[in-house]
Amino acid sequence: MRTVAVVGGSLGGLRTAETLRSAGWTESVVVIGSEADMPYTRPPLSKKILSDGGTFDNVRLRPRLADDDVDWRLGVSVAKADLAERRLYLSDGQVVEFDALVAATGVAPRTLPVSGPDAGRHTLRTLDDARAVHRELGPDRRVVVIGAGFIGCEVAAAARAKGCEVDVVCADEVAMLRPLGREVGQAIQRSHAAAGIRFHSRRTVQRYVGTDRASGVVLDDGLHLTADVVVEAVGSAPNVKWLEGNGLDTTDGVICDSWLRMGGVAATAAVGDVARFPNTLFDAVPRRFEHWQMAVDTARQAARTIMHDLSEAPAPLSAFEPLPSFWSDQGTVRVDSFGSPGIADSFAVLEGDLSGGCAVGYYRAGRPVGVVLICMPRRSGHYRTWIAEQLY
Ligand SMILES: Cc1cc2nc3c(=O)[nH]c(=O)nc-3n(C[C@H](O)[C@H](O)[C@H](O)COP(=O)(O)OP(=O)(O)OC[C@H]3O[C@@H](n4cnc5c(N)ncnc54)[C@H](O)[C@@H]3O)c2cc1C
Known part of the structure; x- marks a missing residue:
């Protein structure tokens, strides 16, 4: 029985395990997470939970998994990974051997x-x-x-x-x-x-x-x-210490290839906030995204990459070119973003005006790379399609 080990028991780790199962992986999946709780979602933490308080039930992610689909090891951290020996050393002394490894360890606040x-x-x-x-x-x-x-x-x-x-x-x-x-x-x-x-x-x-x-x-x-x-609220540092000593570039997250393999090493992947990868929708520069939806998209791709690399007769992997997106609720201000506005060199208001609700297009060298909506959530479907048409 082969084992896929997923390190990090939150959104990215959970979605990776779910996709492995839904894609037909019948062998072992172990998820190791340093938080003692089952996976929960973080966006409400800076919104509803601050306003109203709340319980774990308000934020828990309900796994789309059977009880015995995953061997959950929660409340314990991975202290060190040895990619050559294919072993994880846990903070409580356990050693976990793996055939494939997914890093889903997110970031810690600075x-x-x-x-x-x-x-x-x-x-x-x-x-x-x-x-x-x-x-x-x-x-x-x-x-x-x-x-x-x-x-x-x-x-x-x-x-x-x-x-x-x-x-x-x-x-x-x-x-x-x-x-x-x-x-x-x-x-x-x-x-x-x-x-x-x-x-x-x-x-x-x-x-x-x-x-x-x-x-x-x-x-x-x-x-x-x-x-x-x-x-x-001064930014975050990727949780990569446990990966050190494996010859990976972990200067700002772990650098991955276009299919999320860490340092291009077969049967490994990184997902979510910790993953830095090139997205050919924009250019060849590896970037990290701290966006909820990107944790989901990278988890799905990581599961595909792992299954491909463990398969005896793999079909070629198609390109992974996710459209980055995020939202932010700031009291009366709602922000929706699609694409990569942060890499733009110019912008233009597409609808409305900056003193009220508006849609703003972002351009690099004249080409649209992103769109941001301020207080216009109902137009997000329209502008998501618009930027997708420009980019794909
Ligand atoms: C307060 C807040 C509000 C947010 N709001 C929004 C929003 O409005 N919109 C949006 O798009 N995004 C938002 N985000 C971002 C979004 O929540 C993240 O992108 C998402 O949680 C990333 O998931 P992840 O699984 O990659 O990482 P995380 O959710 O950080 O999970 C990583 C897990 O790995 C564990 N771990 C770390 N190191 C180890 C180790 N060595 N061994 C074992 N386990 C380990 C951690 O304890 C953690 O449980 C918000 C984030 C925060 C914190």
């Missing part, structure tokens, strides 16, 4: 390298993180959010909706500058400012104030922001 008390400082990746932030929010609580990317803006909007006083510290000129560009970022930031969120742009944190608990933040221009709670 923290600011600024000294100060730990209490009152939060990051947001797990259900426990979200519950801890939820408990801190309420009318007139002073919340400082560090970082104005998607998660930072979602946290700020959720906190403001609960009556908090909210300051956002942003190292860039405007919120979401890198993924959406200056003008669109500015338009979204204006909506948040109109709701009462204060932005401190081009500012960084110099130090935290407080002895037992963070009670404020001092910025590089000397401004002191008082805080009951601080949320650091």
Whole structure:
């Protein structure tokens, strides 16, 4: 009996196991995940769970698997993989031998390298993180959010909706500058400012104030922001340490070939947030995507790649060219994105205007590479088709 080992028991890991089974893999599948819970979905953590609190049942992903389809090993981490020996060494001393390996270990939130008390400082990746932030929010609580990317803006909007006083510290000129560009970022930031969120742009944190608990933040221009709670939303680092020592490039996620094989090694694959791969829809540059739908799309491809590589008479693999997409709910602001707006060099408003709902096309060297909708979710089907027609 051969074994496919999947490391990471969340969205990407679950969808990989499901696709292996639905595609006819009848041999063993082991999923090893460091979180003790069965797989759950993360997008509600910075939205509904912050607003209303919630239980595991509100976020759990219901596996499309029979009970004995997968050997789940949860609450234990893989400390090291040996690709040559085809073995995994687990943190509890277990050794798992595999014939094929899928990395689905996602990312961990970065923290600011600024000294100060730990209490009152939060990051947001797990259900426990979200519950801890939820408990801190309420009318007139002073919340400082560090970082104005998607998660930072979602946290700020959720906190403001609960009556908090909210300051956002942003190292860039405007919120979401890198993924959406200056003008669109500015338009979204204006909506948040109109709701009462204060932005401190081009500012960084110099130090935290407080002895037992963070009670404020001092910025590089000397401004002191008082805080009951601080949320650091300053990006993430791929969970790749366990893969080190195998000659793979793990500088920002694990570099894969066009079919998601790690370093091109047969019968291995990476999926979801940890995978960096070239997408010939755009160019040959390997990129990572921290998008819910990409975890699903890469999981399906990884299962196909593994089954191909373990097959005795494989049919050729077709090209893997997924259309990246994500959404973000930031209070009254809804963002839907298709394609890769972050690689564009110009943009044009296609419908509506930047002061209200709009659809914005993104272009590189004159060719459409993405489209972003602000507060126009009903038009997402139309624009998804439009950009797909341009790209495929
Ligand atoms: C707060 C929040 C809000 C989000 N909102 C949106 C949104 O609105 N729209 C959108 O498109 N996307 C959103 N995302 C992104 C989306 O949730 C991710 O893209 C998706 O979760 C990626 O799935 P994954 O399986 O690759 O990684 P993860 O979900 O990170 O799962 C990786 C799993 O691997 C485990 N693991 C790590 N290292 C090891 C190890 N050595 N051994 C064993 N297990 C290990 C981790 O504990 C974790 O359980 C959001 C993410 C967060 C955190």
